[in-house]
Amino acid sequence: MADDPESERQLQRSITNVVENSSGYLREIEDELAIATPRRSSSSALSRINSLKINDGTEENLYVAVGKDYRNCKSVLIWALRKSRRTKKFVLLHVHRPSQMIRIMGGWFHVSQLTTDQIETYRNQEREKMNKTMKEYMFICEIAKVHSEMLVIEADDLAKALIDAISEHGITRLVMGAASGDNDYTKGLRSPVSKTPCILIKEAPSSCNIWFICKGNLICTREDNNMDANPLPSSSLESPRARTGQSRLQRSRSASQSSSVFEQRESVGKLPDVKSIKRNSVMSVLDAKEREESDPLSSKHDSTMAKTESSSELVQWEEPRPEEDDWNIHLKMVVAQAAKLMKGAKKESQMRSQAERAAYDANQKASALESSIAREIILREEARQSIVDEKSKFENMKIQFQQVLKELEKIENTNSTMKEKITESVDRMKTLETNLSMAETLMKSMQKERDNAIRELEKSSSINSSSKNSSNNFMEFSYEELEQATCRFEKSLKIGEGVFGCIYKGYIRHTKVAIKVLNPESLQNRSDFLQEVGILSRLRHPNLLTLMGVCPESLILVYEFLSNGSLEDRLSCKDGTAPLSWQIRTRISAEICSSLIFLHSNKPSAVIHGDLRPANVLLDVNLVSKLSDFSISRLLIQSAASHYNWSDSKGMFVYVDPEFFSTGELRAHSDVYSFGIILLRLVTGQPALGIVKQVQEALEKGKLQEIVDISAGDWPYKKAHLIATLGLKCCEMKRRNRPDLVRDVLTILEPMKLSTFT
Missing domain, CATH: 1.10.510.10 (Transferase(Phosphotransferase) domain 1)
Structure with missing residues (x-):
């Protein structure tokens, strides 16, 4: 790892980040120390509140209410550790409120709009974040060498959850914040400004003592009715000389520690080597041990300072003594936190590539998910449009069905009319049959007159008719030729039959023709036949059937054949x-x-x-x-x-x-x-x-x-x-x-x- 220049640069950058984080953390502790330092005030009441300590006469559990905002709530825990030294066990009480609005794909959605799997995934992420924050609080207690436990309650109403916890667990001592954040603190603040502390003052069980803290300062207390309100600190029971000596010692230690804080802040600007940090830390511890062996009385304080300034990996927490200054806890926390961050810096270069690869994979999955969601939206829109089309078709079919019903009604209504028409047609048929019988009688009488006229005509123009017929434009066929063309007038070749005769289909000289054989009984003489031949031979029109030939001896006509x-x-x-x-x-x-x-x-x-x-x-x-x-x-x-x-x-x-x-x-x-x-x-x-x-x-x-x-x-x-x-x-x-x-x-x-x- 050291031979790789790129890895060396990443390690140097990681150490720089650690040092900068440690510097920021030192500045925060310095601000808290400045706030925690007793100030002179003309108001005796304010001086009394800031110097107040929790009554440690009993060794029952002390509950400290902490929130998810670590930066604002850690001052409450530090105040409790500073003011209650003989408490055997600290219980960190946290109320976890699940979010009702969940952020997915860049938007916020209410839990009622999401699936159970999506809600459970987000809830697990919230719990992981909450556990990480609670570990930070437990780390502070671990540095202070006090026994601590966690009590996590999941509820939507913060005040009600705290009141129920006080009743259920028999809590008699509780330390909690007086405001939603340290920014709400003002110099003249005398009562809580947040909603939850105000509700607890009014509705919490009277057996519970509550201390309300804001920015490392005690704002007010809510005492048990069976106890003395605002018990005085243990330091008030000491003699004036002891208090004077302790104040002098406190001021000297504050000055020395402040200078050490400033020295650490000045060293932040330069990037130290990791090996030199460890070497200097070890040397400072060895020097402290040598001084302690040579002068056991005077080296006790110096060894403590040496251990505080040594490397974070070798820091050991001294059992706090009653005369030890309050800000010493903060300084030890800073050194331990720096050691923890430096250990993580060594692994950061190795984890960076994995994190980048995981981020790239996550980005690809997100892109694929967005594409899948887009396709799903398109499919849903197509399905919706298909449903609309099917509904429209169904409506059209319904309208058509109603129209068919109306048509059926019309048909039923016209049924009776059709019956009347049929009756009229029957009557008309009877009338026509009567007229037809009369016409037949008339035709018979007229036929007799016609026959007489024809006989007279035949006598006068038989020679002229024969000459005219011989000059007509048509062919003459023999009976044998026509008989051969129709296979002796086979019945299967008969294609029609009328009053004047039958029509056969045949082939004459490789040509398909229609052969009409006249009924000899329909003509009393040859004049009818010769008249028809004479007329047809003279007529030529595209829409008149063409006469191709004739067989005069057998009264047979030969026409062109039409296939349709x-x-x-x-x-x-x-x-x-x-x-x-x-x-x-x-x-x-x-x-x-x-x-x-x-x-x-x-x-x-x-x-x-x-x-x-x-x-x-x-x-x-x-x-x-x-x-x-x-x-x-x-x-x-x-x-x-x-x-x-x-x-x-x-x-x-x-x-x-x-x-x-x-x-x-x-x-x-x-x-x-x-x-x-x-x-x-x-x-x-x-x-x-x-x-x-x-x-x-x-x-x-x-x-x-x-x-x-x-x-x-x-x-x-x-x-x-x-x-x-x-x-x-x-x-x-x-x-x-x-x-x-x-x-x-x-x-x-x-x-x-x-x-x-x-």
Whole structure:
């Protein structure tokens, strides 16, 4: 250790600190000695109080109340040691008050806000600090060579704890401070200024004598009622000569000790070597022993002084004699304290690195703890926010549940209304069945008239018809070729069946086609077949089904094949097909309108479809719509005075113009009525029966959104409303009230289609 320069410097600094602490301690003792020195005063009462000693006639225990402030309370213990020499045992009484406010992480918290472990940890730290302070008091008693004990009471109320201790332990003699600190002492102080001493004067048991001390001075006493108040000191019983000799001796010793104190203070400024301190201490003790052997009478006092000035490690306390001065105790305490500090200085250099390492580890742990606390705070905030979100979701679900309950109530309320509507529908069905029977009777009568007209027409124009048919733009197939394309008309290849015949799927010349075999019974002669072929061969439009060829000998038509079936199949999602979106439905409505305008504007004669319904609207691979089945189409000769009357409409009666049942006439406005029903079905997805009344009521009540087909997606309300309104206008009962397709319908549907796909 001595070979290391750094360790040597640390040891020198430690010794310097020890000497400086010893110097400060000497100054404190000097101040206390100055206070303890009897002063001349004009007041006889003050002189009597300062010279008062505790009555030592009895050898019972003396209790000294000490506090946690060692600097202020040690003067009380020193006064008791100085004034009571024959007491066998001193009991150091201390009341420990646990703190209610605890400092953690730079802040103060009440014990009610902390955990049990945190409180217990802080309480243990307080007890360790209290035990350290009590050891300082016990060290003073050890230097004075008196027997001492500790009595520690843990309580919140200091005065009550002291009163209870006096009663419980039978305390008859108690020394305690008169003020909270030595700074409260004034020259004319005659009574306690602290709250606790004032309470003890009034409420302590009368059997206890209490001496109140402040800054080494007796302020007042509280005597037992059975004893004489303020007993005089033992020195007052001595003779005047003895007192005079003792005073003279006291003054001489005070002067010599004061000079030694000043010598020690002057030596503080220079840093002595440890070896020289020990050597000088030993030499002074040896010199004192030699003087004692040569002059036993005169060396008694010198040996005491030599021992006092020697090294703190060799200091031995002399049994105090009655004539020894009071400040001698203080000087011995200083020397012993200096020895204790010098021993600790030797270990300080070794402990310094350990302390620094421990401080560094503690700092790291504190940083980790702060980080952990910060993360915990973040997690708690996230948990709190999660709870708030979950609560908000629960409230939303509660609101939705209440809305569902309201909807259920509405459904229950409308149940009776639906029953009434069903009853009305049944009545309407009966009416329609009656009208249908009447229409069938009318159709039979009209069919007879038609047959007669056809016979006459065949006679006059059979040659012209044959020549025209031969010039049509289509291919002719043999029956054997068509039979081979359909595997002899296998039933598994049948894809449809109607009033006029069946439809098969087949392959002709590596091309997939639809082959329609007409029922020979549906035509009384070949004129119907030739008329349909003639019409279809002349019509070419993107939204009309293309006729590819014909087999005249067997009444068979060959059309292009469309893979996505009919519009009826897609509206009903047949075979699990996906529903059409509202954009596709908007486009289909415009395409059907365009194809109808093309048919109605055909020259020289308009073409009336007559059987327009979703089953006759086919969809190709790109879901482009094409009209098919012109089996009941007829040429309408445009004239101002005449038109054809036909009764052979074979479409579903729901799509048929209502005026047809009363007049038997098919006009262009008949196709407009059927087109209106298709528009309403595209918007709602509902069956055709009763759809006109259902949509009309929804528009009147402003509840169109409730009947819109949600499988088509999120319909824009404005577009759905426009299409539904057009459908209702097209379904007017009277033909003259129905809109014109070019002027009133296509001008709305075509821009809507363009805006949807741009």
